[in-house]
Amino acid sequence: xxxxxxxxxxxxxxxxxxxVVPLGxxxxxxxxxxxxxxxxxxxxxxxxxxxxxxxALLQHNIECVTRHIRGFLVASGExxxxxxxxxxxxLKDSEQTWLHDGESYWRxxxxxxxxxxxxxxxxxxxxxxxxxxxxxxxxxxxxxxxxGETIPDFHNMELRARQLxxxxxxxxxxxxxxxxxxxxxxxMECHMEYACTAERLHREGxxxxxxxxxxxxxxxxxxxxxGSVLCVIDLDTVMPSYVFSDYGDFLRTAANAVxxxxxxxxxxxxxxxxFRAFTKGYIExxxxxxxxxxxxxxxxxxxxxxxxxxVRFFTDYINGDTYYKTAYPEHNLVRTRxxxxxxxxxxxxxxxxxxxISGL
Ligand code: GN1
Ligand code: MG
Numbered sequence: 001x002x003x004x005x006x007x008x009x010x011x012x013x014x015x016x017x018x019x020v021v022p023l024g025x026x027x028x029x030x031x032x033x034x035x036x037x038x039x040x041x042x043x044x045x046x047x048x049x050x051x052x053x054x055x056a057l058l059q060h061n062i063e064c065v066t067r068h069i070r071g072f073l074v075a076s077g078e079x080x081x082x083x084x085x086x087x088x089x090x091l092k093d094s095e096q097t098w099l100h101d102g103e104s105y106w107r108x109x110x111x112x113x114x115x116x117x118x119x120x121x122x123x124x125x126x127x128x129x130x131x132x133x134x135x136x137x138x139x140x141x142x143x144x145x146x147x148g149e150t151i152p153d154f155h156n157m158e159l160r161a162r163q164l165x166x167x168x169x170x171x172x173x174x175x176x177x178x179x180x181x182x183x184x185x186x187x188m189e190c191h192m193e194y195a196c197t198a199e200r201l202h203r204e205g206x207x208x209x210x211x212x213x214x215x216x217x218x219x220x221x222x223x224x225x226x227g228s229v230l231c232v233i234d235l236d237t238v239m240p241s242y243v244f245s246d247y248g249d250f251l252r253t254a255a256n257a258v259x260x261x262x263x264x265x266x267x268x269x270x271x272x273x274x275f276r277a278f279t280k281g282y283i284e285x286x287x288x289x290x291x292x293x294x295x296x297x298x299x300x301x302x303x304x305x306x307x308x309x310x311v312r313f314f315t316d317y318i319n320g321d322t323y324y325k326t327a328y329p330e331h332n333l334v335r336t337r338x339x340x341x342x343x344x345x346x347x348x349x350x351x352x353x354x355x356x357i358s359g360l
Pocket of ligand 2 (some may be wrong): 025026027217219220234
């Protein structure tokens with residue numbers, strides 16, 4: 001493994017480093033746990049600079065968000081602050097919370113002790129997660145700073161549709177020749193207009209952008225040992241977006257009976273118990289700011305995110321796997337099949353979802 005001592009020596013950390021080991025399952029950044037001879041240690045991340053082009057803006061967003069949340073928690077008398085909001089370690093010689101070593105960009109945060117991340121949740125955890133994401137958005141509703149889009153138009157379905165069409169037309173890796181690839185593209189095109197509803201509503205002036213997390217996968221949440229939510233992590237994509245992002249992306253991962261890259265798509269199914277529990281929690285904490293248009297379109301959001309993710313995985317497959325980390329050549333195709341199966345399963349349950357939401 002790489003020698004991290006030069007990088008770590010630039011940060012104002014406490015104690016002596018006793019080891020560095022890989023951590024987590026992120027598809028974009030490289031993450032490591034840094035063990036020290038005193039205290040809980042740290043999390044070191046190499047920020048994927050090919051994807052996050054403006055690291056200064058990225059860290060600006062994260063610093064504003066964590067400062068604001070910390071202030072909110074202090075004002076509401078919360079204890080255990082270091083486990084409820086991330087804190088980043090500055091460099092020894094400046095206030096800056098990121099390092100460019102000439103080649104890569106690095107940042108260091110405090111490791112949260114006794115916290116667990118999970119890959120699957122039960123309805124009870126989903127309810128807490130729903131409350132936590134609603135609270136996260138509510139806490140950020142009055143943030144005084146201006147946050148930029150760390151990946152411009154990140155969850156803009158019209159952009160994702162364009163990227164798919166450009167990739168399919170250029171066919172740079174020669175992967176558009178198969179019958180299956182053509183069929184997937186056709187199926188995606190059939191749903192494209194519906195999927196772009198959010199952009200249309202935004203243009204019509206009835207759908208606002210709010211500060212959202214934009215990567216609310218189950219494993220981006222820290223739970224305490226007793227199951228309660230400590231905090232939300234992976235803040236790179238916190239930016240103005242539609243509330244659909246956080247609501248939809250959580251269900252995409254939590255309500256799928258299997259992982260997003262499980263090749264056995266016969267097992268993919270949208271779990272309505274998880275949907276009901278998460279939606280109840282989310283609406284309880286977000287109802288203060290949700291508009292009727294936002295609320296009414298939550299079933300659409302549940303369908304949009306598997307669909308958008310399928311489009312993104314498939315685009316990357318066509319492009320020859322340049323964006324997501326992959327473990328084998330067909331990985332992005334397997335992920336695409338899985339997410340399309342989930343999308344179909346959600347689509348079949350839209351009415352049932354709407355009825356549940358109106359009854360809350
Ligand atoms: C990426 O970094 P990670 O693995 O939490 C991606 C998300 C996708 C997700 C799919 C910046 O998230 O948008 O939903 O993979 N993040 C970025 O698993 O593209
Ligand atoms: Mg992550």
